[in-house]
Amino acid sequence: xxxxxxxxxxxxxxxxxxxxxxxxxxxxxxxxxxxxxxxxxxxxxxxxxxxxxxxxxxxxxxxxxxxxxxxxxxxxxxxxxxxxxxxxxxxxxxxxxxxxxxxxxxxxxxxxxxxxxxxxxxxxxxxxxxxxxxxxxxxxxxxxxxxxxxxxxxxxxxxxxxxxxxxxxxxxxxxxxxxxxxxxxxxxxxxxxxxxxxxxxxxxxxxxxxxxxxxxxxxxxxxxxxxxxxxxxxxxxxxxxxxxxxxxxxxxxxxxxxxxxxxxxxxxxxxxxxxxxxxxxxxxxxxxxxxxxxxxxxxxxxxxxxxxxxxxxxxxxxxxxxxxxxxxxxxxxxxxxxxxxxxxxxxx
Ligand SMILES: *Cc1c(COP(=O)(O)O)cnc(C)c1O
Numbered sequence: 001x002x003x004x005x006x007x008x009x010x011x012x013x014x015x016x017x018x019x020x021x022x023x024x025x026x027x028x029x030x031x032x033x034x035x036x037x038x039x040x041x042x043x044x045x046x047x048x049x050x051x052x053x054x055x056x057x058x059x060x061x062x063x064x065x066x067x068x069x070x071x072x073x074x075x076x077x078x079x080x081x082x083x084x085x086x087x088x089x090x091x092x093x094x095x096x097x098x099x100x101x102x103x104x105x106x107x108x109x110x111x112x113x114x115x116x117x118x119x120x121x122x123x124x125x126x127x128x129x130x131x132x133x134x135x136x137x138x139x140x141x142x143x144x145x146x147x148x149x150x151x152x153x154x155x156x157x158x159x160x161x162x163x164x165x166x167x168x169x170x171x172x173x174x175x176x177x178x179x180x181x182x183x184x185x186x187x188x189x190x191x192x193x194x195x196x197x198x199x200x201x202x203x204x205x206x207x208x209x210x211x212x213x214x215x216x217x218x219x220x221x222x223x224x225x226x227x228x229x230x231x232x233x234x235x236x237x238x239x240x241x242x243x244x245x246x247x248x249x250x251x252x253x254x255x256x257x258x259x260x261x262x263x264x265x266x267x268x269x270x271x272x273x274x275x276x277x278x279x280x281x282x283x284x285x286x287x288x289x290x291x292x293x294x295x296x297x298x299x300x301x302x303x304x305x306x307x308x309x310x311x312x313x314x315x316x317x318x319x320x321x322x323x324x325x326x327x328x329x330x331x332x333x334x335x336x337x338x339x340x341x342x343x344x345x346x347x348x
Pocket of ligand 1: 161
C-alpha cells in the first residue's frame with residue numbers, strides 16, 4: 001500500500017476498509033432516504049459531530065456534496081448583495097470567482113501569504129475567509145478570526161475544508177463553516193459538512209431564496225427533520241458516522257496535529273535543500289505543509305518517493321512546480337511520518 005501525503009483527496013482512515021463491508025452487510029445502502037433507518041443515521045451522525053467536534057447545540061448541520069457547492073450556497077442563499085472575500089491563495093480566489101459568477105458584488109481583499117490578515121472595520125453582507133488555504137499551507141488563526149468578529153457586523157463564512165476535524169475551532173467566531181470530507185476527515189470524496197450559526201439560518205430565512213435545489217432554507221428545513229432535500233450520499237454519511245465513533249474529541253486531535261506540525265516544520269527547516277514557503281510561524285498551517293525548493297529537485301524527490309510507495313502532494317496554482325505539499329491529517333499515522341523522514345534523509 002502506498003502512503004499518501006496528498007492534501008486531498010487524501011489517505012483515508014485504515015478502518016474505512018472494514019466500514020465499507022459493514023455498510024454493505026447492514027443493508028443501509030438500499031434503504032429509502034425518508035425511512036427511519038436513514039433518518040436515525042443522519043441524527044446519530046449529527047450527534048457525533050457535536051460530541052467529537054464540539055459543534056455548539058444551536059448551530060445547524062447539513063450534508064451537501066462538496067465545498068465547492070458551499071461556495072454557491074453562500075452566494076445564492078446568504079448574500080443580500082455584496083460580499084468581501086479576503087484571501088491569500090488559490091482556493092480563496094476561486095471562491096470569489098464563483099460568487100461573482102452568481103451575481104454577487106464581490107470586493108476582493110488579497111493579502112500576502114507571509115503575513116496575517118488585517119482588515120479595517122467593514123460593513124458587508126458576508127465576509128468570506130479561507131481558514132486553511134490548502135494551496136500555500138497558511139491559516140487564519142482563531143485570534144485573528146476573533147478580531148474580525150469584532151470588526152465585521154455581517155456574517156462570517158469560513159472555508160475550513162482542509163482543517164475541520166484536524167484542529168479545534170472556536171465555532172462562535174464564524175456563522176458558516178464547511179468542509180468536504182476527503183481532507184481532514186480521512187474519508188472518500190463525495191460529501192461536505194455545512195455548519196450554520198443561528199444568525200446564518202436567520203439570514204437564509206430572511207432572504208428565503210428557493211430557486212435552487214440547494215437553497216439553504218430548503219436544505220435546513222429538511223435536515224431539521226434529519227431528512228435531505230435530495231437522495232443523499234448514504235454511504236458517505238455512514239462512513240462519517242463510523243469514523244467519528246473511533247476518533248477522540250477534537251481538542252485531543254488538535255494537540256496531536258499541532259505537535260506533529262511543529263516537528264515537521266522543525267525537520268524541514270533544517271534541510272539544506274528545502275525551505276518553508278511561509279517564513280512566518282504565525283500563519284503556517286498545522287494541517288497542510290508547503291515546502292519550497294528547486295523545481296528539478298522537487299520533481300526528482302517526488303519520483304524518488306513514489307518509487308518507494310510514498311505519494312507527495314504536488315504544489316498548487318502559482319506554486320505548482322516550486323513547492324510540494326505534505327498533509328498532516330489525522331488519518332496519517334506517526335509511522336507514516338517516520339517513513340517520510342527516512343526517505344527525505346535518504347534522498348538528500
Ligand atoms: C479542497 C478544497 C476545496 C474544494 O473542495 P471540493 O470538495 O473539491 O469542492 C475548497 N476549499 C479548500 C480550502 C479546499 O482545500
